[in-house]
Amino acid sequence: MVHTRNEPHSTTPSTTPATVRAFAASSPTSGFAATTIRRRAPLPNDVQIEILYCGICHSDLHQARNEWVNAMPTTYPCVPGHEIVGRVTRVGRDVKKHKEGDLVAVGCLVASCGTCPGCHDGQEQFCDGPATFTYNAPDVHLGGVTYGGYSESVVVDERFVLRVDKRLNPAAAAPLVCAGITTYSPLRHWNVRKGQKVGIVGLGGLGHMGVKFSHAFGARTVVITTSAHKAQDAQRLGADEVIVSKNAAEMQKHAGSFDFILDTVSAVHDLNALFQLLKKDGTLTIVGAPGEPVPVGVFDLIFRRRSFAGSLIGGIKETQEMLDFCAEHGIAADVEVLPVRQVNEAYERLVKGDVKYRFVLDMAELKSGAKR
Secondary structure, X not given: OOOOOOOXXXXXXXXXOEEEEEEEEOOOOOOEEEEEEEEOOOOOOXXXXXXXXXXXXXXXXXXXXXXOOOOOXXXXXXXXXXXXXEXXXXXXXXXXXXXXXXXXXXXXXXXOOOOOHHHHOOOHHHOOOOOEEOOOXXXXXXXXXXXXXXXXXXXXXXXXXEEOOOOOOHHHHHXXXXXXXXXXXXXXXXXXXXXXXXXXXXXXXXXXXXXXXXXXXXXXXXXXXXXXXXXXXXXXXXXXXXXXXXXXXXXHHOOOOEEEEEEOOOOOOOHXXXXXXXXXXXXXXXXXXXXXXXXXXOHHHHOOOOEEEEOOOOOHHHHHHHHHXXXXXXXXXXXXXXXXXXXXXXXXXXXXXXXXXXXXXXXXXXXXXXXX
16 A cells, blocks of 8 residues: 655755754664754766655664674664655656656665776675765765665665665565665575575575565574574464574574574574584575674584675665565565654664564654654
8 A cells, every 4th residue: 555645846956955854863872752854965877765765774773772883883874774765855856767756775885986887787785885874884975974764755866776666565564675685685685496495594684584585485484583482473484494593403403404594683693503503505595684793613514515605785776676676576564554753762762672563663753853
């Protein structure tokens, strides 16, 4: 069902940056508060989008609290959000792919160099530039850093704006452009298919999407979790079986039997126990991002020619492919929608794991200047 509360509107072209409402963290411990930020006036190739919904990714929490200080230090004020669904309100004169009124999405990227090998291959996430992330990246237009989707609107180059099919619920579609593509891309890259046994480690925002995609691709899908109580929900999402990783006997029973394992856990955990589950030539790909180095025992890899890999979101072409696949197969994220003023409560619950399986912020209140 397509969200229709906000109708497109035309505005007089301007080169003056606009001031829009947003929710920002001013320090690692401050929480979020209502504020205003600047957005550039649309350039000839730009699309201006009124944000309807924005998902909360676990990486938002890491960034807002500066927990990746060694790899991706946070610049404050920080406005997170890279799971954006909204409606186009204005397009630049050279825009060809989108028009006013279209339902669209913006994921983790808003720019790339366009000339390096990664960009030429349609894998802008690996841009040598490097790519410009949707928030907390250098803003070449206004200076400072980019601001994300916990805001009223955003202006993005049309190359990084994605179509959202009318068959998708807009709120449930928002997490697809991060949690969705983060799991879809490695499953596609390593050719997960019918006849294979595939493990999904963790059943959270990423993991629940991994289960849905692996099932849709025809693989025998097994959830590997520390929480026995998640078994019923895992099966509802499409899992054929559940392994409780704390149970040594269960783990041993499945040793050497997996073709592919997708690890979605962002906390430090035992990778070596997972390596032992792989067949000869099996692959474990990690998409969770622990904040600390994780010990790896190489003997579990070299004695059965197993592979350990990583994967980062996906390129724009593949993300559009994923969105279209979801529309065709009725796949979307399981979400709990909250008004944007409850963002701090959402973060507190996220830390406790109290969400099934993705929080999505409704931006409606920003139109009336909601304060918190």
